Amino acid sequence: MGSAENNSVTRGRSERRGITSTGQRLLALVTGATDGIGEAVSHRLAGIVDTLLVHGKSASLLSALAAELAPAHPGTSIVPVLADLRSFADVRRMAASIRATFDHIDILVNNAATAGQHPRALTEDGNESIFQVNYLSPVLLVAELYDLLRAARCCRVVNVVCDIHRQARAIGLGCVDGRRYHPLLAYAQSKFALAVHTASLASAFAGSRCTAVCLDPGVTETKLRRKLVVLPGGVVSEAADNVLYAATMRTMPREFYLVGKEIVQPEPELLRAPVQRALEEMTEEALGRRLPWAETAQGRSTACY
Numbered sequence: 167m168g169s170a171e172n173n174s175v176t177r178g179r180s181e182r183r184g185i186t187s188t189g190q191r192l193l194a195l196v197t198g199a200t201d202g203i204g205e206a207v208s209h210r211l212a213g214i215v216d217t218l219l220v221h222g223k224s225a226s227l228l229s230a231l232a233a234e235l236a237p238a239h240p241g242t243s244i245v246p247v248l249a250d251l252r253s254f255a256d257v258r259r260m261a262a263s264i265r266a267t268f269d270h271i272d273i274l275v276n277n278a279a280t281a282g283q284h285p286r287a288l289t290e291d292g293n294e295s296i297f298q299v300n301y302l303s304p305v306l307l308v309a310e311l312y313d314l315l316r317a318a319r320c321c322r323v324v325n326v327v328c329d330i331h332r333q334a335r336a337i338g339l340g341c342v343d344g345r346r347y348h349p350l351l352a353y354a355q356s357k358f359a360l361a362v363h364t365a366s367l368a369s370a371f372a373g374s375r376c377t378a379v380c381l382d383p384g385v386t387e388t389k390l391r392r393k394l395v396v397l398p399g400g401v402v403s404e405a406a407d408n409v410l411y412a413a414t415m416r417t418m419p420r421e422f423y424l425v426g427k428e429i430v431q432p433e434p435e436l437l438r439a440p441v442q443r444a445l446e447e448m449t450e451e452a453l454g455r456r457l458p459w460a461e462t463a464q465g466r467s468t469a470c471y
């Protein structure tokens with residue numbers, strides 16, 4: 167359950183570094199902040215923003231993280247927010263508690279993800295669990311917080327993807343039904359969907375003060391990596407640097423895909439308006455709500471790319 171109001175670890179007022187020219191205080195939200203890359207990103211962002219919302223699914227891990235971050239960054243309010251991304255109800259509760267407390271969000275890092283499991287598992291909402299945690303719930307979070315993002319002086323949505331999504335291209339959007347289930351394939355497909363979503367969002371944001379990017383942070387030694395493949399990865403600090411770069415770099419709407427710190431050409435499939443539309447329709451059905459950016463994105467995707 168979301169806990170923005172109750173669990174706030176409020177520290178003293180920050181110095182002026184984080185206050186924008188309109189007087190807004192800088193606010194960031196990082197999902198999956200209790201481990202791996204997300205934890206390292208939270209440590210970095212805590213030194214930059216005025217308010218840092220750290221998300222996790224374990225109350226005890228969140229408390230431990232807040233207890234570490236708060237004394238190290240006395241000028242920043244550290245706000246733990248709890249939600250299991252396997253549950254839409256949890257995501258909605260968390261978003262509602264954030265909306266009740268804050269009026270804008272400058273940076274949203276959708277970092278949380280799972281490598282899933284064998285055999286295929288369904289969530290309480292009836293979706294394949296990797297697809298819900300890695301794609302549907304992050305998109306629901308963006309939709310539920312859309313007004314707060316638009317209210318920021320300049321907002322940036324960073325979706326952490328994985329280049330392995332290029333393997334999912336050939337199977338389109340249908341593997342979630344379990345006919346050819348494998349966790350690695352489901353993981354790749356969830357990241358493909360998140361990258362397509364980022365293309366739509368970047369397109370819908372074009373011409374506004376909001377931007378969306380996705381990035382592959384690089385092969386990194388974490389719990390998720392160890393579950394997916396046995397080969398060792400790099401250090402989390404380097405991956406966190408890359409996420410931070412994606413969160414703060416200047417970008418154009420066409421430049422929405424990064425590997426490390428490099429803007430690379432996305433799969434052409436991500437940019438195809440029919441692919442974006444098909445995914446949005448399927449997503450709206452799964453979430454039982456309209457996606458506030460969908461209409462704008464549909465009108466613009468062909469013109470932009």
Ligand SMILES: NC(=O)c1ccc[n+]([C@@H]2O[C@H](COP(=O)([O-])OP(=O)(O)OC[C@H]3O[C@@H](n4cnc5c(N)ncnc54)[C@H](OP(=O)(O)O)[C@@H]3O)[C@@H](O)[C@H]2O)c1
Pocket residue numbers: 197198199200201202203204222223224227249250251252276277278279280299326327328329382383384385386387388389390391399
């Ligand atoms: N590591 C790599 O080589 C690599 C490469 C490319 C992309 N990525 C991407 O980088 C991001 C971070 O991954 P990582 O490698 O740092 O993995 P990680 O160490 O396993 O961290 C994943 C985070 O997501 C959270 N999470 C997982 N399932 C959740 C759920 N149901 N509800 C809420 N939170 C949940 C975890 O919470 P708990 O702490 O409670 O488990 C953890 O904080 C992911 O998007 C991943 O796909 C990683």
